[in-house]
Amino acid sequence: MIGVLDxxxxxxxxxxxxxxxxxxxxxxxxxxxxxxxxxxxxxxxxSTCLARLLSVFDIDKVIIRKFHEGxxxxxxxxxxxxxxxxxxxxxxxxxxxxxxxxxxxxxxQLDSFASEASIPRLSQTPIPLTFIRAPKILSxxxxxxxxxxxxxxxxAAESPGVxxxxxxxxxxxxxxxxxxFARKCGLRPGGEETAIDPSWDKTSWMRLARITPMxxxxxxxxxxxxxxxxxxxxxxxx
Amino acid sequence: xxxxRYELNVQLAQMLKGGVIMDVTNVEQAKIxxxxxAVAVMALERVPxxxxxxGGVARMSDPAMIAEIKKAVSIPVxxxxxxxxxxxxxxxxxxxxxxxxxxxxxxxxxxxxxxDKTKFxxxxxxxxxxxxxxxxxxxxxxxxxxxxxxxxxxNVVEAxxxxxxxxxxxxxxxxxxxxxxxxxxxxxxxxxxxxxxxxELGRLPVVNFAAGGIATPAxxxxxxxxxxxxxxxxxxxxxxxxxAVRARAIVKATAYxxxxxxxxxxxxxxxxxxxxLEISAIPKEQLLAGRGW
Numbered sequence: 001m002i003g004v005l006d007x008x009x010x011x012x013x014x015x016x017x018x019x020x021x022x023x024x025x026x027x028x029x030x031x032x033x034x035x036x037x038x039x040x041x042x043x044x045x046x047s048t049c050l051a052r053l054l055s056v057f058d059i060d061k062v063i064i065r066k067f068h069e070g071x072x073x074x075x076x077x078x079x080x081x082x083x084x085x086x087x088x089x090x091x092x093x094x095x096x097x098x099x100x101x102x103x104x105x106x107x108x109q110l111d112s113f114a115s116e117a118s119i120p121r122l123s124q125t126p127i128p129l130t131f132i133r134a135p136k137i138l139s140x141x142x143x144x145x146x147x148x149x150x151x152x153x154x155x156a157a158e159s160p161g162v163x164x165x166x167x168x169x170x171x172x173x174x175x176x177x178x179x180x181f182a183r184k185c186g187l188r189p190g191g192e193e194t195a196i197d198p199s200w201d202k203t204s205w206m207r208l209a210r211i212t213p214m215x216x217x218x219x220x221x222x223x224x225x226x227x228x229x230x231x232x233x234x235x236x237x238x
Numbered sequence: 239x240x241x242x243r244y245e246l247n248v249q250l251a252q253m254l255k256g257g258v259i260m261d262v263t264n265v266e267q268a269k270i271x272x273x274x275x276a277v278a279v280m281a282l283e284r285v286p287x288x289x290x291x292x293g294g295v296a297r298m299s300d301p302a303m304i305a306e307i308k309k310a311v312s313i314p315v316x317x318x319x320x321x322x323x324x325x326x327x328x329x330x331x332x333x334x335x336x337x338x339x340x341x342x343x344x345x346x347x348x349x350x351x352x353x354d355k356t357k358f359x360x361x362x363x364x365x366x367x368x369x370x371x372x373x374x375x376x377x378x379x380x381x382x383x384x385x386x387x388x389x390x391x392x393n394v395v396e397a398x399x400x401x402x403x404x405x406x407x408x409x410x411x412x413x414x415x416x417x418x419x420x421x422x423x424x425x426x427x428x429x430x431x432x433x434x435x436x437x438e439l440g441r442l443p444v445v446n447f448a449a450g451g452i453a454t455p456a457x458x459x460x461x462x463x464x465x466x467x468x469x470x471x472x473x474x475x476x477x478x479x480x481x482a483v484r485a486r487a488i489v490k491a492t493a494y495x496x497x498x499x500x501x502x503x504x505x506x507x508x509x510x511x512x513x514x515l516e517i518s519a520i521p522k523e524q525l526l527a528g529r530g531w
Contacts, residue, residue, distance in 0.1 A: 007493045008256040008277065029494065044253050045277070046313055052275035052486075053493050077253075089312075103312050109336040110359055112246045132250050133314065133336070171249050202245060203439055205252075210440040211405045211465035 002185060003028035003037045007053040009045020009078060012205040013170035017178045020197055022190035031062045039072040039185035042079030044132065044168050047103065050078055051093045060094060067096055072185045073162045074177075080164035081135050088138070097162040098141030105136030105153065105166075119148055119156070122180050125195035128172040129155070135166050158184075173200040239356050239379065247361030247381035250314070250336065251445035254278060254468055258458065258489050259447065261285050261472040264303070265310040267481070274485035278314040278337070280470070281307040286343045286390030287473035287512065290524065296344045298326040301333050308335055316363070321530045322348025324357075331360040337382070338362045340375075342529035343389045343472075352530065355379030365449065367400045367527055369407035370426035372442055374531075377429045383442055385466070386527040387450015390473050392514035394457045396527055397450045401464045404442070411437045441465075450527065453478070453511045455491030455504040462495030477512035484508050 004014045006027035018025040018041075026033060028040060040063065042050070054060040067073055073096060075083040082093045084101040106112070112133055116126040137154035140146055147156040156165045156177075163184060169177035173196045175189075182189040191197075239247075257277030262268040263285060271279050283299040284292065298319050308315045314336035319326035321340055326347075330338050340353055342365050355362040356379035365386035366372035372383045385404070387397030407426065411433060414422060423433040435443050448461035449470035458469045469492055471485075478484045487504040494500035517525075 006256075010252050010255065012255075013252065029497075045255075046253070046257060046275075048272055048313055049257055049275040049277050049489065052273075052489065056486075056490065108308075108334045109247065109250050109314065109361060110331075110334055112250065114242055114246065130246070130249065132246065132253055168249070171252070202248070203435075203443060206439045206441055206443075209255075209467065211408055 001026060001036050001038060002182065002187070003033060003040045005040060005042045005050070005059075005079070007045075007059075008049050009043040010168070010170060010205070011043050012208040013168075014041050014043050014076075014178075015208055016205045017170050017175060018182070020175055020191065020200070021179055021182055023178075023182050023187055030057070031059070034062055034066055034071070037066070037071055038187055039074065039181060040066070041181070042073065042075040042082050043170070044077035044079065047078040047081040047093070050082060054082070054093070063094060064096070067161055070161075072181070074181045074184075075162070075164050076168050076170065077132065077134055077166055080137070080166055083162055083164055084137075085141070097157070097159050097164055098144050099154070099157055099164065100138045102136045102138055104133055106131065106134055109133060115150075117148055117150065117155070119176075121147065123174070123176040123193075123195055127169070127174050127176050127195070129167040129169075130171040131167045132171075137164065137166060171202070173197050239359055243359050244356075244379070244381060248444050250361060251363070251382035254314070254447075255445060256493060257468045258485075258492050259316065259468070259470045260475055260485060261470075262307065263476070265306055267476055268307045268311050270482050271475070271485055272311045272313050274482060275489035276313060276485065277468070278316055279307065279311060280316045280318065280339060280472070281335075282318055285473040285476060286526070287392070287477050288390075289343060290390040290526075296320075298323070298330065298344070301329060304330070304333060304335060308333075318344055319353070320344040321346040322351050322353060324353045327353050327358060327360075327362075331358055336361075339384075340364050340380075342386055342526050346529050352378055363447075365527075365530065366404070368403045368426070369411075369436065369442075370428045371531065372404060372446070373428045373432040373436070376442075376444060377432060380444070382445050382447070384447040384449040384470055385461075387448065387452070388517055388520075389450045389526050390515075391451050391517065391520070392453040392474060392477070392512040393517055394451045394453070394460065395517060397448050397452060397461060398464065400450075400527075401448055401461060401466060404446070405465055408436055408441060412440050452488075453514065454508075455487045455501055458488045459491045459495040459501045462492060468492065474512055479509035479511075484511075
């Protein structure tokens, strides 16, 4: 089971991506929700808002404890800011991976952009990348592997327990990073190792966010949306 | 705006989901909002309650003031332009902030046309009272929608009415046989392709926030439970007795909108909320939600 921190941000997008790999997922809002998690995704959103909610509800302490118990962490964009050991203009938050991050590294929304890159360790074919008011990773310390460097900054990196990406794989049709993180958590993601999930589109997350909370819970299961084969008896492939 | 730019703009709104966007009129308020956990600030000279009180023509704010706020915070900055005033929008785009609100809170510059938002690279959020209005704005290039509510009143009743209206119309569309969609779209002034999209998705095809009259943590959670993706709070914070405390409380209640114990905790000891206005006591010509169509 993988959790997605559900305080603010693009939670549904990550839940949808993981379900496409047949991985059991759960939104995580409080300490009880951490039970049985192999990994936790800290999604995109506003890092100042997320940091404030993490600390007032003491969830930051739970994340740090779970990390030391072996739960793997992945931060996308704002999530990467929360996980960094050092920030250029402010005090760090969780400080669980030795990288230095500059917030709003590119400028305003007009500087948001899409790109692609080859990351042989993850995929044979180029991976689409979406940067939304993204931070920049300026440097990585000992014990941190750089997965993707672009010009003067690092876009993706990992340590044994933590993955960080300054872009948003959950906003693209590529499942490569979600597959990679699921494996990092010791899970066995299903589906073919294709670069792109052709059934994904930019509104796919909306099946989890219909107009009322009641409808959100009974949103159409992915099995009906996705024709591809999935092992429902053993969704985590363990 | 090319399709990719539009997609990036819709995606920025996705990042704001579950958050609170706060009206601020100076650097100090912007910092209070950021510290409280706002996901963005709306920079404007006067909050809607003061615009309502002062009367006269309300225009785009001084760009120098918006620029100062942009410099003071790291979260996204939005600013309002008048409905149909595409030159105000060009100015705000040149200022390189993050989002434009084409807003009925300011005095409309054009009573027939909204801004052709497809001509811009900067994203737009627009107000709507019903599904047809929301989809017309999306067809014009809006990347995000908010209910209009009745700004500056501290009274949530109109925001509730607009959200319920949208939801009702979405439910009708979803339940409708496809051959009835043409007539429904025609009657409600909805572009046909977008009506089909809503019918398939069971919701608006972009992020939809609630706005207009939200003044308490309970108001924010109410709008979230009615199915919006996040909330705007205008006058409700800085017209209250204790802005910083109230701002933090509304952020908590929005994040935990489904958890009554947490909303309770957030609602305690906040001091006086902003004074509220009964909608029926406002002269018809002073209602803001009727501006635009």
